[in-house]
Amino acid sequence: MVSGSSMLESAAPRFLPRERFDDLLAALAAGGRRVVGPTIADGAIVFDDISTSTALPTGWTLETSPGRARLERLPDGPGQDRSFQYTVSGEGIKRFTFPSRVDALTMETAEDGTVRVLVEAPPAPDALAIVGARACDLAALAVHDRVLVAGPAVDPDYAARRRDLLIVAVECGLASSTCFCASMGTGPEVTTGADLVLNELDDGFVVRATTAAGEGVLAAIGGLVAADADRTEVAAAQTSAARAAMGTTAVPANPRDLLLANLDHPRWDAVAERCIACANCTLVCPTCFCTGLEVKSGFDAAASSATRAWDSCFTEGFAQIAGGSFRPRHRDRYRQWLTHKFATWWDQFGTSGCIGCGRCVAWCPVGIDVRAELGAIAETAIPTVDSGPIPGLAPEPPASPEPSAETSIDPLAFSPATVVSVTPETADTTTLRLATDDARILAGRPGQFVMVGVPAFAIPPISISRFHPDGIELTIRAAGAATSFLTRLRRGATLGLRGPLGRGWPVADAAGRDVVIVAGGIGLAPLRPVIDAVLAERDRYHDVRIYLGARTPRDRLFVDEIDALAARDDVLVRVTVDRAGPEWLGRVGIVTQLFKTVRGTGADATAFICGPERMMSATADVLGDLGVPRQHLWLTLERHMECGVGLCGHCQLGTRFVCKDGPVFSLAELGDDLRREGL
């Protein structure tokens, strides 16, 4: 660290003559550091390795407008030899800090038959210098820092790549029609995140060091003199002109409240008429961080490797679960993307997800402009109401009395488990009893889940259906390739578990109250530990009522256990099926019909509900009509999950990540989001 006085002294801007730019590149490359910067390839400006200034897009600019980005020659005259006379490249610097594909883990079956899930070690910190990042790029990097390393879960690959990054920023001296960083408060001035900041002039650069590392680079170049006042004034004037060209009102004030109050605005349908869901906007967006795991294996399925790859909320499979997609329409996907960027990002991360670079505008093949879409919604908006402090900025105490469990979980660490017994439950559902000595898993709570890894298959999230002192049970329905394989495992097989994940059922919320448990189909599996917990301390609860729905009598789970429960005089059990033959003498009909035969459920009850979302919604309605308070109506949501810790982005529901904020929520927490289509 330099002392305060020398810092002041050294902070004075220097002048880097254009002919000495290669000295800057050489200084950056000292010690084997890799240097990337803007260059021209395939008719576009891209970031790639550069060793001399000849690689720079000198004499070129990039004209952008909605749906258009074209390289153009700079006009003859002063400034025709500038190298950074454009605004944003098509792709930012994201591919160096958050590459589109990285090795994530390997899964293999050892010779003794045990399965190991090995997390790839993060890459050795790759000494890297990036030249030519803009204020918006740095703002995007700060957003990624918040999302990927500020916790609770940390992306080890990103953290490693980020650790030793040297950044030479260029302050924009012009603005494109697609730029709106000034409206988002992220530019064009470079105020943070860079080691060196350049302002390009016709004959060279005003350069200032903003960190000790940046100062070290200037020292290594050597012989630089202080920039004279004329040059620093021109530099400042250029930046001011860029700011003035953009204006600061490209997006409506408080887009968060605007969008959250207008989730049903007709504009979503209008934009869906044009949006082709190509995902280009998410690919060029420097803050988009959603990823999926791609698993590859040989035919023998003995080993496989998984790659973490960029994914997009515009793809059809992004919100897919076994029962279907939560966002089947383009309208749903566009709304998800725009509301995430401008609204729910605030709730999740305390910052905007849009930094105003305008790449999504330029690279949208049909020219959809987020500024125009926001403006159109604002023009005919439902007035926003004061929604109170943004949770990300002013954290509210958790609504659940149960603490969240995600802290200190390594997002990728798997531990081995062995199948000690297999119990077929129905034609497509099997319970595996697993032995594990993973203390964290054994200390899990009802409603939590684990990610289950076996070689050659995707890694599904599975709810824990029972806890034992030496292991857990997983009740799995064969819904796809991975779950089908898991239901066919035999005694002695091993697999990898990661967890326990998510916020469980707040069983303590029911202490001293009536307990109502409502399960549909496989939804009984995550509620079974609640039943276990309640019965283990039966005296703590008043009436206990269990209502179960299944598709047919043959699809009922844990039949013997449920029959035994029904025989107890301190638990009421009601079972119904959706359809049955004449041999079934029990009830037929949807599960909500069970409530009409029972009196006494009301304000003193805490309800735990799990099943298809429509069934839960109908159940919550009926229980609400009976007087069960919304804050005591708990249900668990199913969403697509690739990571389980809030890093992959798939399981978003409005302001929440279902994996880490849930999967258990109260109806009071979910509000209207439970029944809003396409969210």
Added chain:
Amino acid sequence: MPSARRTGSSAAQDPDRPGSTAAVPIIAALPAGPRRRLAAVMTRVEVEAGETFMHEGDVTKVLSIIVRGRVALRLRVPERGAVTILTLDPGDIVGWSAIVPPYRATTSAAALEPTELASFQAEELRAILATDAEVAAAFLPAVLETVAARVAATRDQLLDLFRGAEVDPW
């Protein structure tokens, strides 16, 4: 219902007497006038477990309110036999088609356990509803509520929410 055993003639109006309207859901909740006039034509019927007392497609001769027991509504599917699509519990109406043209049963009805019904003869009930506006105004909403709830429940069943996966995300 030839084999059903009638347990009493017209129900009494004394709420303390066994078999009075006080024990009959829906009817017990009606205002005094309509309750009295309906009770005068109501009979108590016991149905044995396993007995089918209404047949899909037949003219519905009786509208009943279940007082005790459980009733299965069934449809006949030639390839699958009788399929139970709904079971009814005390308080439910069975045979609403007795008062809705074309007065044909939309399902069969069978008692799953010993069941007690409070029943109205179709033609008698229709005559009262056509002439006694006070009874109609009190009773028909309850019937409509039953039919509406059954339509809603049937729609949910139609969705087959617990069916296995159609797609393959994992």
